[in-house]
Amino acid sequence: MAEPVLLLEGVFKSYGNGVVTEVLKGVDLRVERGEFAALIGPSGSGKSTLLNILGLLDRPTRGRLTIAGEDTAHLDDAGLTRLRGRTIGFVFQFHHLLPGLSAVENVMMPMIAATGRTSKEMVPRARRLLERVGLGEKAGARPNALSGGQQQRVAIARALALDPPLVLADEPTGNLDTKTADQIFEVMREFNRELGVAFLIVTHDPRLATRCDRTIDLVDGRIVSDRRRAGP
């Protein structure tokens, strides 16, 4: 079997040093390249915490995290930042676009971060991504001038800017109406099918969860069920 894009072994995470709250209580998880998985669970069960750890924004208290074959334990801050930029795209519940940048500049941001400077070649690639999410016309617009759904499309385009093997999405449709949520979901699905990008999507929407290839259920810091549906 090919190397998984994500491998989590016995991960614990607790917060606080006086009163310690253990949020993750031993999580093992393996995500293959090209998977399209939903992470569900009640509020407060630790989904966002888990996603932050997977996204290298936070470190586990205990346990091993391997991303694209690279063990993350020995990496320093700069190393984590580099690995994150190369391998992981983020989509958040709130689009989290930079208000001072145009749509196309927001999409360029991971490329700029990766090379440390802006360059002209980034623009056409960012524009192509925006076209793919159906926002070719809005390249120059500021996030504030876009609707919630459009903002989230820009955020998805941004997550894919560096062609990462994995995109982590934390309730990407949580703030959208059903119709828009479906559209956003479809955009992600397309990227998954056409480019083979793996997605791990946190969602509270059971309807969307059932449309994923895999459903991981996190309850009180433990994975209680992990079901794969038979291929399409």
Next chain:
Amino acid sequence: MPISWFLALRFFREGRLQSVLIVVGVSVGVAVMVFLSALIDGLQTSLVAQTLGTQAHVVVRPPDEVARPMLASSEAVAIAARVERTAQRSRSIVGWQQVVEGLSAIPSVTAVSPTVTGPAVATRGNATRAVVLYGIDPERFAGIYPIRERMVAGRFEPTGTGCVIGRELALDLGVGEGDRLRLGSVEGASEVYTVAGVFDLGNREVNRRWVVISTRGAQTLLDLVGGVSSVDLRLRDIYSADEVAADITARTGLIADSWMKTNAQLLVALRSQSSSSQMIQFFVILAVAMGIASVLVVSVVQKGKEIGILRAMGVGRSSVLWVFLIQGAMVGLIGSVIGTALGTGLGVLFAGMVRNADGSPTFPVTVSLALVARSAAIAFFTGVFAAALPARSAARLDPAVAIRNG
């Protein structure tokens, strides 16, 4: 464009009102600094120039004659209080030609003028005035005093029996160019001179007292044939006068008075003026630094979430640090450019407003390149330093926390 520059420019543009306000604040601060410095520099330069318009930088004269009581030393102590300074009659510097040669050889000395000077009386009809004779070589004298440019009538030609006098004396005696007057010394000699020209050195007392004639004429009148009573010097750096004077005394045994000693009070006043201006500038810089820092601190707090996102996008800590340092530097630089322009403009305006009776500026407001460069450098570094703290806190933001709190 490097990422930090790109983001700094975008942030700067995004917080338009904040950016404008803080740039205005820095500009005003820099303007105050430039204006104050220019004003005080100008004021001091013109005060010193005015003072030195009628004073040599260093005057070398023979040592005082000391009355020596013919007593044993123990008794001399008791009686010393009663020993008076002898009345100083005009005396010559021994071997003055060599002295002049020696003084001319000092590198910091730019002009040397041997002078025969002493008290005299000027008479015209029944008007009589006490004056001071200056017997000089015109060429050398003009190297010390800006007298050629200050002639109000006639020419500066104190040769033969021609004399050059000040405006007030001319008025007092009722003489003008071509008129005659009699000069008599306390030694009893007297001679009729013709007024060759009238000067105005900008100092009433000088204009009233100075009578400039030829060296030979003064030597005759003051009974000092072949001698000179003092040597006037002009220096390249006026503030080296004390050292040069001390050096001359040590080497020749002659008395050397520097203008700095003669005008000690003026210098003390100038110095305290400078230090109070420096203090004001220091507080202005402090206020500017606080302004920049507070704006950036607020901006870091406001942008906490965005910084977290940037970090999640793969932007490194050091880049985040630089984004804010650059913003501080930018604010400092833009502010210093606008501020120097504003301060210079203010100075020019001020110089134009405050004028003498004759319409000439009271004093030049001097905005030197050095001043501009210094202010710009101060504003720049103030900006960077003020940004350091907020930049550090921005770089230390935990992206996970920043995003969660969004």
